[in-house]
Amino acid sequence: xxxxxxxxxxxxxxxxxxxxxxxxxxxxxxxxxxxxxxxxxxxxxxxxxxxxxxxxxxxxxxxxxxxxx
Numbered sequence: 001x002x003x004x005x006x007x008x009x010x011x012x013x014x015x016x017x018x019x020x021x022x023x024x025x026x027x028x029x030x031x032x033x034x035x036x037x038x039x040x041x042x043x044x045x046x047x048x049x050x051x052x053x054x055x056x057x058x059x060x061x062x063x064x065x066x067x068x069x
Contacts, residue, residue, distance in 0.1 A: 002044045002045075003052055003055075003069075004040050004043075005043065005052075005066045007019060007040060007064050008064065009064040010036055018062050019059060020033075022059065022061065023059065026050055028048075031043070031044040052068050056068070
């Protein structure tokens, strides 16, 4: 499955790296691409192992707000 998340609070490349690293730590994530200018993260993941809520929670854990677009 592939979903895009709207992320608020990112201001720099460090923020992007922090979000990407956090999401990649989750089991079942295949690919992550975070766009600073768009304020989004596109995540490809195994639907049986992971949910949108879990990804959003992980983004919140690293310090940002997220919602599925």
